[in-house]
Amino acid sequence: MFLLVMIIFFSTTSQNFLTVRNLMNVIKQVAIYGIASVGMTYVILLGGIDLSIGSIISLVNIVAAYVMVNLGLNPFIAILAALVISTAIGFLNGIIIAKLKMPELIVTFASQTIFAGLAYIICKGTPISRFPDSFLTIGQGYVGAIPIPVIIMVIVFAIGWFISEKTYFGRYFYALGGNEEAAQLSGIDVKWVKCLVYSLSGLFAGIAGLVMLARANTGQPNAGVGYEFDVITCVVLGGVSTTGGSGKMSNVIAGVMIIGVLQNGMVLLNVSSYMQMVVKGIILLIAVGADCVQKQRLLKAKKAAV
């Protein structure tokens, strides 16, 4: 609904908006958000939050770039190293959250700073560039008319949907997010599920980071700054409840598209980047607010019924 209104709004206010080229551009731009939002969807389904993914994206940028350029190794090894590290960071978040029962917000907030700092340390603060062409294909190549990042996003969403709907551990995410205690009393290993979810969040952030690196052709230690905000907004706009337990992967795709269309539209309308920040913040508030208001209304209706 919201998406449709926005598309109509932007196509009437900007003649460049409703062109095939521009729409393809929108999808291409959101690919990075889209890929990372799969992991974030799981995290928010659990009722948690992962603020570290921006830094994971930065670190992946630098690690992969360092392996390819400074160490001169094969891009394949760079990709592998980047994904192992990003998954490990997620796992670390998860294990601290599950075993020490520390609040998600603080744990991932801390790791945000830690790994942002590590990215700077590795590259000594300077960007790394000039990657092999084979690697750049990931971010810049096409299959037919479709950009490869878009294809990766579609595959990642398909896997994401498959995990949450078809696998048993995917269903645990819903059980745990809905009611942790009842889930545990149904024989679910809560700690294990939490570690898994944060690891997946790290992994998908890692994939997003690699696509970004290949697109930009330069590894920046601050590449991912602020990404957690956009990704969380995508997921929440996609109707995943911040209190956990409900939400669908297919709707998250819509959330991602809304953010894409919004950003693109604002650029076309020459809205300043400062103003864009204001708008995005307001959108996040509205999205979460709508969810909360709806919940309270349901609660009231229930009370009234009793």
Added chain:
Amino acid sequence: MGSEDNILELKHISKYYPGVTALDDVSLHVRRGEIHALIGENGAGKSTLIKTCSGAIAPSVGEIIINGKSFLSMTPKLSEENGIGVIYQEFNLVGDLTIAENIFLGRAIRKGILVDFAAMEKKSQEVLDSLNIKIKPSTLVKDLSVGYQQMVEIAKAVSQNAKVLIMDEPSAPLTNAEVESMFAVVDLLKSRGVTIIYISHRLEEIFRLSDRITVLRDGQYVTTLETARTNEDELIKYMVGRQLNEVYPTRKADCIQEEVIFEAKAVSGNGDKEISLKIHKGEVLGLGGLVGAGRTEFAEMIFGAEKKISGEFYFKGEKINPKTPKEAIKIGIGLVPEDRKAKGALLGLSIQENINMPIYHRLSKAAVIDYKKAKSIAQKYRKEISIKTPSLEQKVKNLSGGNQQKVILAKWLAAESELLIFDEPTRGIDVGAKQEIYTLINQLVEQGKAILMISSEMEELMGMSDRIVILAEGSVSGEIPREEFNQELIMQLASKERNN
């Protein structure tokens, strides 16, 4: 007796909840300056009754008369203004504030916009001194023992000029020494003319403290007695003396088999002490006792949800030590918890998912769920225990209490549990569904399952159990075979005090 003798009168108080009558036309007269004890079994309506006095709930019908002033319902503020103070089992204290700040919480003494700590501490000191409580008002409440925290609550009520002090199970969290000091304070308050309503299930205390005793049963007023003219046996008779008129479905004779499915040997932990019991194949073992006797805590240990400190569990003769519910389920234990909505069912998920949740990993090949199998399992139990629903896709939160309970039961049947622990299996379930649950329990034991049934409903406990083990304050206080079931005996064992 003229009404001017009564500081507090409750007249024809009723409180209805949907489908439940918590209080049914209860009248109570409390005389000025007396210690009036209020007793009754679990769910007799004691707490509900005092909540109508404190303003925590509004009665559906009735009148509250305080010092001759009549009210239809109270608010917390109104009750405080009229000199009623309540010490709940859960204290209303802020741990990180000092005693003085707690005593004056919400009505701090101020100098302009600043809090006058010195004045507050001085006044608190006066109140504490007058009660013979030797603590410094500048101490943080979280640094106090439970006994002293309770004293702070009492001091708070006194500083608010409470004329009637209501105490809800005040001795329950205290050690023996602390109980003695609490009694001393209560005696002191009485000598100063404060009226006290004292709720307790420990009959010894009642006889030690009270002037008169009112007995409630099933939300109804039973009688009021002079403490000096009654005894424990008479009280117990009044507390439990109900007609047993519920009919329980009969089960096949000789269900109980020789084989012991489950045994606990001197198990301690989670508040329980050295609990030993055996459950045979095909047997319903009832676990009776008062609320807080440690029954749920014991079940949680069996199910691996809480740790035991010492003792052993045996399952079919083999020693087991489940550390998580997952391990317990694998062994063959299922728990139908007391709080269905918070602990039992995954309300936002479908019936089918709830039933299959514990066995999802077994139904999966390479992590992918075989939904065909899952559906046929759910279908099977929907039929077998007649879960009433238009579809298996229905979310559990949309089902009635009885059907939710059946879904939870189906979950354990699907997981092939051999020992089923029911914690208050029919709480909040309507009469028809109750009968269905009872019939199901019968079917289960006929099939050779072993059942541990925790119940606070005396009738249910006697109607369904083959044997009853009774806990009191975390220990086994007695075991009764079916032939010897009687209400008085059960009540007596349940209100036994632990000697420590």
